[in-house]
Amino acid sequence: MTEPLVKVRGLKIGATVYPPGEKPHDIEIVHGVDFDLQPGKVLGLIGESGAGKSTIGLAAMAYGRGGVKITGGEVWVNGRDILQAGVGDVRKLRGGEVTYVSQSAAASFNPAKQIMEQVIEAAVFQGKFSKKEAEERGVELFRKLGLPDPENIGKRYPHQVSGGQLQRCMTALALCPEPDLVVFDEPTTALDVTTQIDVLAAIKEAIRDTGVAALYITHDLAVVAQVSDDIMVLRMGNTVEYGSVDQIINNPQEEYTQALVSVRTIDHPEKKPTGDPVLQCEHITARYKGTNFDVLHDVNVELYPGQTLAVVGESGSGKSTLARVITGLLPPREGKILFDGRELTPDQPSRPVEDLRELQMIYQMADVAMNPRQTVGTIIGRPLEFYFGLKGAEKQRRIQELLDEIELGSGFQDRYPAELSGGQKQRVCIARALAAKPKLIICDEVTSALDPLVADGILKLLLDLQAREGVAYLFITHDLATVKAISDSIAVMYQGRVQRYGTKTEVLSPPFDDYTDLLLSSVPEMKLGWLEEVIATRKMESAGN
């Protein structure tokens, strides 16, 4: 066997934490990880947030982000231990031998410089190519990555290309200096499913054609299964399982890996609509102030008590705007909203308190949906006080009940949001909505910022609560797996129109229209060779192209 390109032995990484009211102290976040990477191979690092996967990826460039320090172990790249290397050596390594592709290309590109200038920067700086050679190589990479108009796209500025294209430009940037290793840190996580699939295919092809080795970091096992040769499953800084893709996907040994592989298997039988609809949107057309095009065109949907209507679509399809119209934050230009049979006032400030109470909302980012200066008790207690005038012991008792319902203990009352994990935060937001005893809760991408296993827990909780309280959900999401798991009826939105609408079975049964087909086929599946299959068989290309 040839000498591996990267050899990591006993890698330990630590950081200093500053807990309030205590002395700052050091903690260890990666506890001795080993792996080998052969030239031209791809190793997938997978785990939930806090597993240490990005930290390990950056360690391959001898770098620790923020207060993170590499405290022990060896990282051999091209036959030398880069943790012992001098400053000059590390400088040659970064951007020369090892390059990095980050999650958010939009935040990583300098908006004031043309794309080509940034793509060739490292290659020229490292002295690998002259400016002219590097530019030629850049164009060639743009072509290889399937970017439109490869000769001229480099002259554009980052805001002039789409998110998926920019992510591919970033891949070109990383490949430009002919590195031996590229670290991909969640390169497709911020993209729509329909865009993700193209970027994924482009990255995979580029890796194969250039013969570069890669560390591919993601939380999505289905994605990593498409591009990797080997997979390492990480959890809380430890290796859970390390093996070939085939073994991890088809024959996982550890319980945690099995849970990851089988995630999103909640099955939820569709319920028949009963009674009168709780929400009816009739011919909703809406546009934002100061613009001259409609974001929503003639949207008609209905939702029955105790049911879930999933609104699916990619970003820009108008699904969040629909939520804003229903809550009254954006009065529609035409059409009306019936709630429980009565017409709602278009603008929120003039709605009676009772209407506000019965229609609650849960947000995507639980972090910013809770005031960081209020305790959990205050956050949940306020709606009780505001809508029902509860005070003192009565209020405490109800807060306790709600905390029990969301499966958090009594100790959580006095905690601040910063002291909660992502899943716990979202649970508190659910409790806040529930406290108002609403008839309808609008869930705006409530699970998309969460790790898959945690998201599963939240979905199960939502289903339980629905069964118990009979509350209806308008569930906005871009994730079809979530839709399959919890919806009773589905509205597929595309460019502000409802493309397809009906019960879950109707919408998910063929024949499909082209867009629904694209959307359905783009959801990564946990099997090998899925990517190639889809690219070959789908009916339409995503909007990013």
Place this chain on the structure above:
Amino acid sequence: MLKNIPISAAIGLAFTATYFLAAIFAPVIAPYGMADIVGDVWEPSSAEHWLGTDQIGRDLLTRMIFGGQTTIFIATAATILSFVTGSVLGFLAAVLGGWIDQALSRFVDLMMAIPSLILALVILSSIEATVLTLIVLMGLLDSTRVYRLARAVAVDISVMDYVEAARLRGEKIAWIIFREILPNALSPLVAEMGLRFIFMVLFISTLSFLGIGVQPPLADWGGIVKENKEGINFGIGAALYPAIAIATLAISVNLIADWVLNRTTSLKGGRG
């Protein structure tokens, strides 16, 4: 709370506390009466007169203590007035938006276009300079700066989802301002408060130095510099004491402000 106090903040606290205590208990600790002539002109420091005497023979230490009282009182009161007015209006503008925001913001722009010292000179030439008018004038002139900061901070906060959640719940404007926005805007405001207090001390000292601030026989630090500035020609350092007092007060208040800023931002649940 006082356990892990850093050394710089401790120094700042000690100095500031000394100045404030001296100001509060001025009549008790001052060795002589404020306007009593107790010696010769510009006597050097001695056992009777620790800092010497001033240009008409009053005890300089006594003048400094009473001067500190006036200066600190006016500066504190004006700072509070400026913060209450500035931040309440700034938050209102941010939360309400629309024409209220436009009207307030353009008016503040207009006020800030005129140098505040010149504006103060013009106004003080037409009204009588009493302690009350000085406080109101300085407080309102300075509130434009606080308004700008408060509005900028609150605009950022008011688009957060938790503020939207409060609006959707049907909360009144007072709850949104005082319970949702204020706690999250506190750290930048507190830091600014330390800075503005110092500007107030400098402002009132400048006005008094120009002769239109605190009127004799009342003492204040700027006035003491003015009264004794001729002495510098003769090598008499009397005018330097108030200057040193202003400088040390400025530095120590800022040391505290820094510490408060660090503490509030690292609080559990601090601003992200």
